[in-house]
Amino acid sequence: MDGLQRWRILRLHVEDGIPLTALATDTGIGLRTLSRWHARYRDGGIAALGNLPRADTGTRRMAPELVAFVEHLALTRPRPSIATLHRLTRGEAARLEVKAPSYATVRAVVRSLDPAMVTLALEGPAAYRDRH
Known part of the structure; x- marks a missing residue:
């Protein structure tokens, strides 16, 4: 799911005032995930809803x-x-x-x-x- 698709879902909470709990029930997306998306939106706008690279990309966790x-x-x-x-x-x-x-x-x-x-x-x- 890209940032624009996340915004289409989150917009219902931000602009229309639908509670995140109701949005989680209706969309099947977890409440914690929606809360994270909302925090990212508050911090950086719609652009922050895009996919973030993993912090451990390119590293090996092998001893x-x-x-x-x-x-x-x-x-x-x-x-x-x-x-x-x-x-x-x-x-x-x-x-x-x-x-x-x-x-x-x-x-x-x-x-x-x-x-x-x-x-x-x-x-x-x-x-x-x-x-x-």
């Missing part, structure tokens, strides 16, 4: 020790599958007593490795020299 563990294993020869990496990482997370990452997170760590570094680690200096 740094586990990131290093996955990167190390992903650069070993022969390269293990993502499923194997995930299984080993879950065991390491249990050993470190931290939350285990999801399969998608392990895959994202592996995919974020520098291709030149992967070439050097898995195929050797001759392949690295030829490609990079």
Whole structure:
């Protein structure tokens, strides 16, 4: 839902005086959500009702020790599958007593490795020299 759609709903409260509780019942949108929209509208007008980017965009909540563990294993020869990496990482997370990452997170760590570094680690200096 974009800011304009939010304004069309919130306008009923702001301009027509319909209570937020009645608006929540009629629209099926939670009262707390409507209250947040109203606070954002009061602070910044209609423009403030647009979608806000997440504060944690681009960050990983995976423990740094586990990131290093996955990167190390992903650069070993022969390269293990993502499923194997995930299984080993879950065991390491249990050993470190931290939350285990999801399969998608392990895959994202592996995919974020520098291709030149992967070439050097898995195929050797001759392949690295030829490609990079």
